[in-house]
Amino acid sequence: VVVTQSPLSLPVTLGQPASISCRSSQSLVHNDGDTYLHWFQQRPGQSPRRLIYKVSNRDSGVPDRFSGSGSGTDFTLKISRVEAEDVGVYYCMQGTHWPPITFGQGTRLEIK
């Protein structure tokens, strides 16, 4: 399954919203009814950190300005108001059809 993110670069003004798209080459709805599409943040020099699991569930400690949505093959990560600490690369990952699990190419968020 190929997972395609856009944009690959995302300059955003502090306090403004941001949106990242993730599209898969086939539906990510599993036979069990769940959709295994997750979002990760990788800040500079750090390990990846999961933000959102199964499309729209925020992980513990993740600010509520982060939200995930979508279904089937189209998914979106939204940041309602970008803060300086949000700088980094964001990846979507599909875990419905594996092996292999596949990541999107990554979207680099920077502050304008």
Added chain:
Amino acid sequence: EVQLVQSGAEVKKPGESVKISCKASGYSFISNWIAWVRQMPGQGLEWMGVIYPGDSDTRYSPSFQGQVTISADKSTGTAYLEWNSLKASDTAMYYCARGTTGDFWGQGTLVTVSS
């Protein structure tokens, strides 16, 4: 508290072997998959494979099948990633992550292969 603590950086020559580790704590090691993920310099994340320590069921990405070996030691709660003959193109940061959803990650192990 769930923790994945990886072994330290490695500097090797082409053709050498290396085995890096990921020690898990704070959860049931044998009941959760552990994955390995490669990140080449300045590049994105690539899923290499995964092991279920409970029965050693191991699955590889086709891109990495035959190139690396993933293993686990239930007695110590440690997963391993091993190469028999390194290439310069194996230079990368390698992360372990829990499960097939990646809810927890190790700090990464940098493997540098250079003559």
